[in-house]
Amino acid sequence: MFRIAAVACIAGLSIATATPQATAGGTTLTSQRIVTGLARPVYVTAAPGDTDRIFILEQRSGNTGRIRIFDLTTNMLLSTPFLSLSVSTSSEQGLLGMAFHPDYDSNGYFFINYTNTSGTTVVARYQVSSNPNIANSGSATTVLTISQPYSNHNGGMISFGPDGYLYIGTGDGGSGGDPGNRAQDITGQLLGKMLRIDVDSLPYSIPADNPFVGVSGDDEIWAYGIRNPWRFSFDRDTGDMYIADVGQNAYEEVDVQPANSVGGENYGWRCYEGDHAYNTSGCPGSSTMVFPVHEYSQGGSPYRCSITGGYVYRGSAIPDLQGAYFFGEYCSNQIWSFRWDGGGGITNLEDRTSELAPNAGSIAAISSFGEDANGNLYVCDLGGEVFAIQADAPSGACCVGTTCVTLPQSNCENGGGTYLGDFVECTDDICFPAPDNDDCDNADVVGSGNSTFNSEYATDSAGADCSIGSDVWLSYTAECTGTLLISITGDFFNEVSAVYAGCPSGDGQAIDCGHSSYVVSCVQGTDYLVRIGSADGTTGSGSANINCFPGEVCDGDCNGDGVVDVNDVLEMLGQFGGPGDCDTNGDGYIGVDDLLAQIGNWGPC
Template sequence: MYIYAVLFFLVACSHVTLGAKDCSTSATSETPGCLCLQEVVGGLKNPVAMLQPDDDAGRFFIVEQIGLIRVTDSSGRLLDQSFLNITSKVLTSDSPGDERGLLGAVLDPQFRQNGYFYVYYSTREGNGGGGHKSVLARLQASNDRNQADPGSERVVMEIAQPGDRNNGGQLLFGADGYLYVSVGDGGAGAHTAGNTSSLLGKILRINVTTADSGPPYNIPQDNPFVGQANARPEVFAYGFKNPWRCSVDKGDKEGVGRGRVFCGDVGNSSYEEISIISRGGNHGWPDREGHTCQDPSGCDDDHVPPIHVYSHDEGIAVIGGPVYRGCYIPSLRGKYLYADYTGKLFYLKEQQNGSWTNAALCVGDNSVCKTSSQQSWGAANYFILGFGQDVSGETYLLTTLNPSASQPLGKVFKIVDPKSPVSVAPALQLSALLLLITLLFLKDFI
């Protein structure tokens, strides 16, 4: 009887795990308790983005600033062969905090069928004052979907950069199917971000094509500056300093929130901002930093205010995250997660009046995180570089102990609930399940 009871329990657990996409993802009013971090993979060089194809393979693509996209298999093992290696053309350096490099990537919504993906990187060529440019390019996976074809690269857009910082780099496909590109102001001077004739300091929105000839992209006709003189039609929103990490809200099961674009805009000397991107909106920089006015002549009422601001007394650089729509941490559902570069974690909760309240996210110590798959944050000084999500909406932290693009000290952690029975790795559950099924069938022959 005992073996039947255990078998029933494991079948139930595996059903919960494998059926995660069917869970309710509506927002809750719960206050999150202390959570834990499960190490997924280490030995990375400044991981800045993490992608998971929706092809049932369970693998991840992890973007390293140095110019590599690495592959993990379904068990989290880092494969020796990279998915993409463009280190020969990517410009970065060993200097901690160098903001150039391979800064972003995104899979085409039809990646499973066409194998296309997009990257955003710094390269040595360029006529800007900074001596480099940012390149948005499309590539394609080879027949072996764990390896890209570097010869398939087609440049979509190039942006001359005036400096080595504030280069942005987030790539997202919105709910509307268009590609969103975050571009920092590059340190280009006082009014570049607020000037719609420049691509710097903007969120761009384009309709990429999969053709190998003709224009690599078209302009969506409802882009806000289409047809306006002295304005770039690619511009969707403006007034940003360095929108480093952004995300698209997947929405809850009723579709509430779906399609909202959140960005963490890294500040200058005083404040960090989180905004929901407004079509055609001026998000303030450089006239405003946070809620403070930098230029009284330019601080009018037309600026779109951020949903949250924090000062440099709390941190030094905001790392935008996702709205959590996963299944395994019910108390986080509907809350927006973000971090500071220095290792602090927070969340924002939306109120009925449309405002957002802020709270620190607790990472438990060893009294809370007691298993090998549930780690505390510990005393190590991790820098947070970004967030990742899997196809089920579970959330990951991209970190490093040393923010140098050549040092393999980066790790990816999954955020887990120590109270959840599904925090045990699904592979372990299924292995135990198969073992018990085998024993069950063999018991009559023993």
């Protein structure tokens, strides 16, 4: 059981306050904002095998595009950019993509895709300097340039495939409706394509098995008929390629190219937008085209306008998500996931938007997803924020020195704190341990007669009913078959109690609750749990008197001998005006109503 009670801030630690929801897969997800204040972040990636850092692309600040490093071990954004360069400031242009060479650890090469100040797409290779956090800005070598007729639909994504070749997604050149029919033109036209080149020797060479080598068509082309593949990715386990292609005015789509593809696919644009005819003039038959595995319509409420592609989850932290492809919507700020069925369709389409409401800020204008070296996923938005998609975890006390906040364990430990767990409550910056009997599984075992309790610093029990909080537990094993008489007295706090036969697993499990005394039928050898707390958060000490009487006990039988007689009247009068075993209606006080009930039950029970 746990209570969120953050009272202080420790540098480098993220305080979780969002209330996540359970996913259909059973795991509860949330998102944590890890950095803010960036200039139009458009991509998150990591170097192969580097589990300590992620690299964040800032599209542009003025006419400068930058690559920033976020240190995952300290939760800090490094102040000095990894690389800065001059870029175009027009429309969708700027610094758009980055890919590390598969052998980056040994050769230090990485590649970027940007539009220069003339508006031309440039794919260039750089090398890291002797400082692993600073690139050698003088090491640039141009790999490929493509003239852009317009400042939109410039693509931007680059990625190394499982085959070691560099894949480059190019848009159709912009404007609207592909006026030059560039996406369908495979001769002397690299726009509207997926390119595949070998960059182990520069400027580049053509893989021998590219589909148009030796036949009509540009050798660099791997696939075509693409409008604007702003973000595509490879499933790191299977090698399948997921292409999120931004639509014209009606439909957004996701195409999947299986890992065993030999290339040459025509994904349909401008002949088709998604599954729907757009401009089929001069187009080949639809049987020659590959249609999306998923599409959704633009417009609606919330308004949808542009897909942002993501990744197939292959991290180890959330096994339920294995194989789920995440993607989002730029205008509506929605996030979904699905699983490709291996053919022309999908399964398990889930809207994750509410579930991924972040602990701070808001996910708006989703520009990209990202993946770190461990397969964890990230979301970035043009508002300057980056969020980590995580499995939610119970929060507990996290201490650094004498300072205490309530955090999930992973956040605490990643930030250098000591996690003391959800049995410790942070109060006034100091960690106080909860009572040993703070939950049902650790209930104090008591016998017949009077026992004491203390609920100070107790936390709320999860999965139990009766609206009781700050509670502690007592366990009593019935010494007879008959009736239990239970009386609870609290000192200087408004105690509320409940009685259970065994630890509860959800609402409706209590035998009775809300009283200060109980008459409960019992079976010898059965464990009965008494939960004592309050409804208003107050805590304190008190006593519980528990006794077992063979046979039936009725209201007013104060001594439990099975007969209501003068001895019981005398005992009730001795308790009159206060709490006691003769409280027949459970209101916490012995009064006239209890005396009348006793007289009404006069004689043998």
